[in-house]
Amino acid sequence: MRTALVIGTGLIGTSAALALAARGVRVHLRDHDPERARTAAALGAGTDRDPEGRVDLALVAVPPARVAEAVLEAQRQDVARGYLDVGSVKGSLRGDLRAGGCDPASYLGTHPMAGSEKSGPLAATADLFEGRPWVLTPTTETDTEVLNLALELVALCRAVPVVMDADAHDRAVALVSHTPQLLSSMVAARLEKADETAVRLCGQGIRDVTRIAASDSAMWLDILAANPGPVADVLEELAADLEGTVQALRGLQSADEEKHGNSSLALANVLTRGREGSARVPGKHGQAPATYETVAVLISDRPGELARIFADAGAVGVNIEDVRIEHATGQQAGHVQLMVESGAAQSLATALRERGWALRTQ
Template identity: 60%
Template sequence: MLSAVVVGTGLIGTSVALALHGKGVAVHLRDTDPAAVRTAASLGAGMPQAPVGRVDLAVLAVPPALVGGVLADLQAEGLARHYTDVASVKAGPQQDVLALACDTAHYLGGHPLAGAERSGPLAARADLFEQCSWVLTPTADTDTETLNTVLELVSLCGAVPVVMGATAHDRAVALVSHAPHVVASLVAGQLDRAADRAVSLAGPGIRDLTRIAASDPRLWVDILSANAEAVADLLDSLAADLTDAVAGLRALAATDEAKRADGARTVEGLLVQGNAGRARIPGKHGSGAVRYETVAVPISDRPGELARLFVDAVRAGVNIEDVRLEHSVAQPSGLVHLAVAQSNASELEASLRGQGWSVR
């Protein structure tokens, strides 16, 4: 059975440790903050004591800028037979590892594409990586046993391995994670400057758009610093599209009919392109071609109502692909959105209505 040391007991490190420990792996915890180690250990993530002898795998859950130096120190210590990291950028750490003359044969860079708005060990979950992509960035001299050991880690965490080059990975996460985080923060910043009455009208759309803006700013400065050029290039491209959008909207407000028609074509083109891009995002089973439909069910806040809805949905024999709850603490009711394959939506609606639910 695999043995491991997780170095860094924040959200990702503690989640890795919880997942491994839950599968019977002997996990040792290490962090420069003793309180974080104690917290992670109290959650059942592993042992705060140092291992006796070398472990099979050391997982470096440290900021990207620290990966090279920490790896060099751990290899000099002889902590493990194999090493990986979970940093959200890969090219910079890989360059640092080479510059520090680390043993690259027994090190394999990695990045699980999972996270949460909250940080720290208390936000960790053993199932954080279930069905998430976990990028691996091997080099020409990566040892086969090291690759197999890290693949075992990915499997134990319930994730799906994806092999990419470090630079290609960084460009990809700039597109799907880093630039969107900046955009979400910019939109949320508009809310901070808005009148209370306007913000009080916020609904699920703006909540979804700005959800990731609640993350730790200091952590994200580290992440963005390590991938700044790629993110800046994407924001440049987005700025050009925003300029077109502004021009189109100004034209829509014009009195000249021809200008309004041009503006409508511009804005519609941007929205259609947005539809096309959204459709390419992979679904739960890895294909963006699968079409889903949402069945919306009003629900009261009485205890047990949500559980009763889920049980009745199961009775319909329809696979629920995603669930979203729209609810305000100030309201006595909410709306549960159940996403199902389009071909199953009518069947679920009919079954729920037959069991007394109102369906929208």
């Protein structure tokens, strides 16, 4: 791949353009808002001038509702040898493209499983896709050259290719992406008019659950409108669990010992199934999830504090597998939770105490 045209310079399009440009591809940028294309170009993602001839690859990264139109228009203009999109829904898009007269040989639907609650070219980074799955949905009509271009794109962005059927992809993202977005928004909506005293009690748990609720509402409305059936199917299952959980909690208020006992069993069942499902989420490098021990260290909100902790951990040969920061309410301090392999926690805790760090007892 020597040349590419990125159509749509939001978070995903600009991030892909940055990755391609950094690896020697001549990237051209196009957006319905010329200012966004100029911004992406200023960041080093390419040039906002149209190519003089056909490019190797056209990457369509526009909002979901406009993907079909953009792919069809690019094909009519004959701008590239191959056409890809990065929309988050593939099944309904395939039907829209077919109805619009898409050339199926030169087109391949893709979806990088990466993103952010932030949007726009200024949120883009060249490493957004590194190590992340990038779904490819070729059909029997897809030209081999186009599939190879897609694989090269994924390699240049340092992502991991995953080949799937379009409908299977839509069912999968309904479960692991679209439904979590809705649930995050629903939980966050409970905070909209909550008492200020309650909001001040927010800890890391509520921050984890509601982080993605800050995403672009208009974009998510487009996504959900393109994949309503699979998302509704997951929500129906959740609704059954939710109804049963509400009944169980009401049962715990009852003075009836039998009802109380059955309610406890019902709640235990939901919590246990949740733990078992959580254990299936891939761990580090996509491997089976590992169980880590946590060392919680009191940290002040000053420059260089995290670097000092990491340096002290490295000095004793302990690798930090994961890290979380829990900020204290009303104080310029917090706790950093260092996740390490089982057996390393004690030696790390001892070493950090010797170096003057205050640890929180788990």
